[in-house]
Amino acid sequence: MAERFYIDPYQTRLETRVARHDDAGLVLEDTLCYPLGGGQPGDTATLSWDGGGCAISDTRRDRETRAIVHLVPPDTPRLAAGTAVTQELDWARRHRHMRIHTCLHLLSVVIKAGVTGGNLSAESGRLDFDLPEGMELDREHIENELNRLVAEDRAVRIEMSSGEALQRQPELIKTMSVTPPLHLPEIRLINIDGIDLQPCGGTHVRSTGEIGPVVVKKIESKGARNKRVVVALRD
Structure with missing residues (x-):
């Protein structure tokens, strides 16, 4: 199909x-x-x-x-x-998914830590991060950085790689809880121009500017090392 x-x-x-x-x-x-x-x-x-x-x-x-x-x-x-x-x-719903999904990739750029989980809806999205014990996240800083990257309107492109090639670039795999299917001859990568490249099977917008303004709704602890960051679109 x-x-x-x-x-x-x-x-x-x-x-x-x-x-x-x-x-x-x-x-x-x-x-x-x-x-x-x-x-x-x-x-x-x-x-x-x-x-x-x-x-x-x-x-x-x-x-x-x-x-x-x-x-x-x-x-x-x-x-x-x-x-x-x-x-x-249902385009309105799908497009919100695309905007939030790309925003979550930006979130993984702003917070430089392993991702232990994530999810999204048409209303919001969240990522869980593995952070050193005692490390705190600054909500205002994260929100400002996200909106700066959105405003820069960076191009979002699809690239193809292979499981074999990805094994030689383990730094591209940010998600700690799920390993990409490294046995496959083709693996889809999302390239946000100049700032991020990682495997992903979701749908994304063409540029970060299409996301629009975002807000960090909350940051909460989900264990000694696990911090959850929830973001949403402002509209």
Whole structure:
């Protein structure tokens, strides 16, 4: 299946066909919807076909087959393979995910420590950092630095590497809790011009300026060495 959310994360409408529809959900020949993973929620959307339509309430990736499965209401008519459908992405929600996800990469630039976990929603995002015991974080400094990097409007680009190459550059792996799939011949990297390069499977904006102003909502301890920083968009 082509993964349109990687080919063009800004595409919002797609004409495609049904590949499979069963109790697990709906699989399309092509999709705009990003599946839950890497701390980023699955996309929502609407689907329409001749004579009907439904909402896509979530998107997941099947662990065994790797197929992208769209969750639809249980009363949705079973669509035969080959049925022509139109998918309309919930763009406002996806775009907020993209803005917050890129902001979290900036957060990992401002706070120079290993990342032990993270998550995001359309409202906010958080990273957990492994910090030396007793080290404190300055909320105002972090917020100012984030907004400075946003204002610099640095380009955000996709690069491809390999597991073998990444093993020779372990400094690029910031997340301590999850190791990238180093066995794969291709691994996706997010390059924020001049300041950050790290493996990531999420969707991102084209430049840091697109994030817009951000606020550090809170900083809290999650153990002797673990500090959680929560950020949000100001709009």
